[in-house]
Amino acid sequence: MSLEAEEMSVVDHLTELRRRIIYVLIVFVAGLIGGLFVAKPIYLYLIHADQAEGFVLHAFSFWDGIGMYMKIAMAVSLAISLPFIVYQLWAFISPGLRPLERSAALRYVPYVFVLFILGIAFAYYIVFPMALSFTITITRSMGLEETYGIAEYFSFMFSLCIPLALLFELPLIVMFLTKLRILNPLRLRRMRRYAYFALVFIAVVITPPDFISDFLVTLPLLVLYEFSVFLSAFVYRKQLAEDAVREARYVKQEEL
Structure with a gap:
């Protein structure tokens, strides 16, 4: 059944x-x-x-x-x-x-x-x-x-x-996944080198083959990623604080 x-x-x-x-x-x-x-x-x-x-x-x-x-x-x-x-x-x-x-x-x-x-x-x-x-x-x-x-x-x-506009959604996606406890700032920092490589690759693909254009697109994408890590850390700290309060309340009820 x-x-x-x-x-x-x-x-x-x-x-x-x-x-x-x-x-x-x-x-x-x-x-x-x-x-x-x-x-x-x-x-x-x-x-x-x-x-x-x-x-x-x-x-x-x-x-x-x-x-x-x-x-x-x-x-x-x-x-x-x-x-x-x-x-x-x-x-x-x-x-x-x-x-x-x-x-x-x-x-x-x-x-x-x-x-x-x-x-x-x-x-x-x-x-x-x-x-x-x-x-x-x-x-x-x-x-x-x-x-x-x-x-x-x-x-x-x-x-x-259009691809760049969609990439600007990265901070919100990271915050959302952090809220769901799928991502956290520690995991994002560990995968930073792979994320940087992916963002640089995207920037090179969608821009003309010259260093200046690649740099001017890559830099904002990397800033977006670091901003996403910062937002993830902010959400994660709030989650830890809420978990600590919830655990303290549970312990207090057990003692009673």
Whole structure:
């Protein structure tokens, strides 16, 4: 009977997970539709920004314009959906959390959007201009005629901006996992060299092959990691203090 009850519990969990995935898809599609309405003003801003000046963008297929609007709409939808996705993740695992952990983890959700926007801003205003300037300089130094497609331009932009924006969520992820007691500052410090290697590798992959660009992207990522360790230590110290209070209360009840 216990095995049957356990199987039912697994089925219930999978049903709950499917329901929350459907919710996420509904919000993402709604954000995608809303993103299409704001795609044109965003496009006009991006196309008239300093990064886009100095060359003309071309459409090489009938679908380039629609594809560009869809990329912008998907980025908008991702920014809108990300906090909801995190909330649904929290709602799925919250029954297994203690009330204090449940309320503390819920407070992280609004900051998901803030960090995503900060990551987008950092990538677009700092990393993307460097990468674009470097590639254009190389092209012109080779004497090549510049003919840029709009699809390639926005693909290049989003391939830099979206991964960096997601990497800016690292402090929140670390705090959340520390709250669940999956990570702690001691473990993060022990794996620092591997984390540094992974972050440097990511920075090298998404930036032009020159030392300055690599350095300017790697440095903020390493700072983000160290900031994550600091936040993990802050959460961990609070957990130890709460455990000490709980243990002292338990000992006192035993003595009575």
